Amino acid sequence: MRELTVDLGERSYPIYIGQGILNNIAGLFEKHQLSRKSPMLVITDDEVAPLHLERVMALLREGGFAATACIVPAGEPTKSLAQLEGIVTAALEAGLDRSSAIVALGGGVVGDLAGFAAASFMRGIRFVQIPTTILAHDSSVGGKVAVNHPMAKNIIGAFHQPELVLFDIDTLLTLPSRQVKAGLSEVIKHGLIWDEAFTQWCDDNAEKLLALDPEALSYALYIGCKVKSIVVSQDERENDLRAILNLGHTIGHALEAVAGYGELLHGEAIAIGMVGAAKLAQQFGYDENIHTVTKNLFLKYGLPVSIPAHLDTGSIMNAMMHDKKFKEGTMVYIIPTEIGKVEIRKDVTVAQVRQIVELLKGES
Amino acid sequence: MRELTVDLGERSYPIYIGQGILNNIAGLFEKHQLSRKSPMLVITDDEVAPLHLERVMALLREGGFAATACIVPAGEPTKSLAQLEGIVTAALEAGLDRSSAIVALGGGVVGDLAGFAAASFMRGIRFVQIPTTILAHDSSVGGKVAVNHPMAKNIIGAFHQPELVLFDIDTLLTLPSRQVKAGLSEVIKHGLIWDEAFTQWCDDNAEKLLALDPEALSYALYIGCKVKSIVVSQDERENDLRAILNLGHTIGHALEAVAGYGELLHGEAIAIGMVGAAKLAQQFGYDENIHTVTKNLFLKYGLPVSIPAHLDTGSIMNAMMHDKKFKEGTMVYIIPTEIGKVEIRKDVTVAQVRQIVELLKGES
Known part of the structure; x- marks a missing residue:
């Protein structure tokens, strides 16, 4: 497993890269002090969900984390305020509080949308990126999160750094x-x-x-x-x-x-x-x-x-x-x-x- | 005119309080280096607009600032993602860029909505508060901005500090x-x-x-x-x-x-x-x-x-x-x-x- 740190003072965070490291998701969440008491929300899309969601949810459950999943449609139109509202509904229904985290499991669209949800829910809760595309190596680093407006891309957003980025090479092997x-x-x-x-x-x-x-x-x-x-x-x-x-x-x-x-x-x-x-x-x-x-x-x-x-x-x-x-x-x-x-x-x-x-x- | 500083390091900003100080809005905007090159957006509601908007727009125009107005309905339901989208539409149509400012002219609802728009438009542009209610002395200080979700108040928001707060006592004299x-x-x-x-x-x-x-x-x-x-x-x-x-x-x-x-x-x-x-x-x-x-x-x-x-x-x-x-x-x-x-x-x-x-x- 390779590891590097994005150096941003008190907002610094690590990126873990390696094959099969998703198996250790609970250990990494524990290491980074994600709460087991507060529910977390895993956001993914309907293309990634069939491939990885069940496994991620099981690993979190076994590791003692209370996670709820929220599946959004795959594709750029999902980066919308309407989908943001849907995620906030899911977050409220799952009982997320200020110690909760939102986890993005997917490509750039999921990362950007889930990241903006994490940036704005209760004015900012913790955020984890699990990119599942090669392209997302870019969007998952740097804290730029956003949704689109019908007139402009990425125009409504925030800078919100994740707690950690977990990049499992295995999730990339099925990419077209x-x-x-x-x-x-x-x-x-x-x-x-x-x-x-x-x-x-x-x-x-x-x-x-x-x-x-x-x-x-x-x-x-x-x-x-x-x-x-x-x-x-x-x-x-x-x-x-x-x-x-x-x-x-x-x-x-x-x-x-x-x-x-x-x-x-x-x-x-x-x-x-x-x-x-x-x-x-x-x-x-x-x-x-x-x-x-x-x-x-x-x-x-x-x-x-x-x-x-x-x-x-x-x-x-x-x-x-x-x-x-x-x-x-x-x-x-x-x-x-x-x-x-x-x-x-x-x-x-x-x-x-x-x-x-x-x-x-x-x-x- | 009374003046005090909210001390937040590089995000520190002044609050000006006094009778008739709105007359000097252009001078204060100049003092705080708001851009004359980039268009600004003044957000107010349909109750405040008839009382103060025309004057504010004229003062800004005379002072050499390019301001466009955006009027939202008065009342709590206006703190919504739908109204946020409308403000972003207005901002794009007015040609706001990263050096632009959003100005909130109104009570807490306008301040919270306009503030969240300023926090998230292009991931954050400059923001000015001109509170026109007594209650807004509270919401205009501290940088908490947000919109509501049908299930919860103020649940989607940010911390976004204004450049300055301009509190003209004259605007309070018409309050019920x-x-x-x-x-x-x-x-x-x-x-x-x-x-x-x-x-x-x-x-x-x-x-x-x-x-x-x-x-x-x-x-x-x-x-x-x-x-x-x-x-x-x-x-x-x-x-x-x-x-x-x-x-x-x-x-x-x-x-x-x-x-x-x-x-x-x-x-x-x-x-x-x-x-x-x-x-x-x-x-x-x-x-x-x-x-x-x-x-x-x-x-x-x-x-x-x-x-x-x-x-x-x-x-x-x-x-x-x-x-x-x-x-x-x-x-x-x-x-x-x-x-x-x-x-x-x-x-x-x-x-x-x-x-x-x-x-x-x-x-x-």
Whole structure:
């Protein structure tokens, strides 16, 4: 089992990564002093529930914890205020009190929704993340939780750090291939923004990762979580540094919005976005090798590197304008300056981005 | 103009109290570096809007601030997730960004709802309180913001401190008499828990306060806010000391719930609750003078001191069991030990409280 700490002073917490570690869930809950007297609520979705819920509930029960389950529909629309209200109903019916915890068992959607429920129920109770997707290695670290509004994604939320994150590699082995690739896109991103050696490692170990080799997967998630935790430790509330985690996300979010959530998975959309950022870097005079390496890496992982031709440039630009990373009219953009390093630029013009979007349509 | 600081480290903020100070709203916003570049959203209700909104909007406009108004229905049902979603819609339409502020112009309902919107929009933007009721001197200090769930009051919320609180006595002069009395009930509470001399002052100045004498009102709100801010400074997230602010609230909340919100105003319900706490103090062996002083004070202010006979004791007790102040099954109760001092007791039994509820029905 690998362990690392997200260093946030009194809000610090550990991430445990390993194969089969879910079997020790009760021991880890005891170690982190989760209450056996107060009921806890386990939130999962209807795709994860058949795979893991029964076992988790049994392990908790055997360990002396009083847990109730709450199953929400799988998929992005579940990140809504209506589902939040449903979870609060379940929490009240289960008798949760201020010493209770909410446990998220699932991917990013479940983590974000359950996390915001934990942040706001009684103005904040304890929270545990048990991510069951590769992508969730990203969302489960850093304390950003939120639901969507019909007009904007992740617009209603909080910063609420978990007590611990428990990442069992076994839960990833049943993931469909497309989700594996898309999840690895965020892993690769953590290399591109912070760690050249790890980027090389990702290049060397693509086959193993795509085949879900447990040891390779465990190492990749460990480094991915580590990079994210270093960044988050230095800037918990996204005042500056944390913005670098958004490499590829400006275009990525816009593509997700315009394509309709589902046509492009998040990891796919940001892969295209990262290729775009590398192209922009070229225009700012940085080594054109950045673009070649980035693009070839994503191609190796079977991820898209170009914008589907049927997506309208005007619509993509419009979607970007609603992105909350526009601060006081200025456009903030994350650009790679070499492999493993990025800078936060505030002088990128809309025209430049539009040009990149056009170029990305012809990328192949 | 009186000024005091709520001391919370980097989240410290000032409270300004005085007659006519709203005229200087733009100057105070400038002093506290609210953004003129980013649009702000002023939230008020349909009772306050006709009285103050036009003037506030004009003053902000003249001061160079880009403000949009959002009017919600007056009354407790407005503290809902549905209204929160509506405010977020208004915020997105008005183009609020991470440097924007949400301004609450109104009583406790508006402050709690707008405050939770500010706490959760983009995971937290700046917030300003402009309370327009006496009662709101209490809710506007301390950063507790929330909406209700159909099954429980204030159950979905956050701790989110404002940038400043601007309390203009002029906005209180149009308050209906019943609301004045109910608001003063929380002012008196702040004396009873912390300040014997101020309790005596409240006894001596009842006539002036009830007649809305500006100087007396300004002083009473100043002391009320000061007591609350001292308590909040020492325990921002209600781990221990802050519980003393709940004097009278265990029975009070239950009465509000059972009577149906509206039959008993919050200030009326907690006045009865405070008389109950004084009776309980007697049973724990404290001076029976506490009960006499408490009761006579509330009678002097025209506030109720007994539970309406038609309210069922069983229902009141049931409502209390759902109160979130029950931690791990233990009953926490605030009891006065002398005038101006209280203790947090954790050994109060349900049977003892039931007896007090019965006794309060016969109080006169």
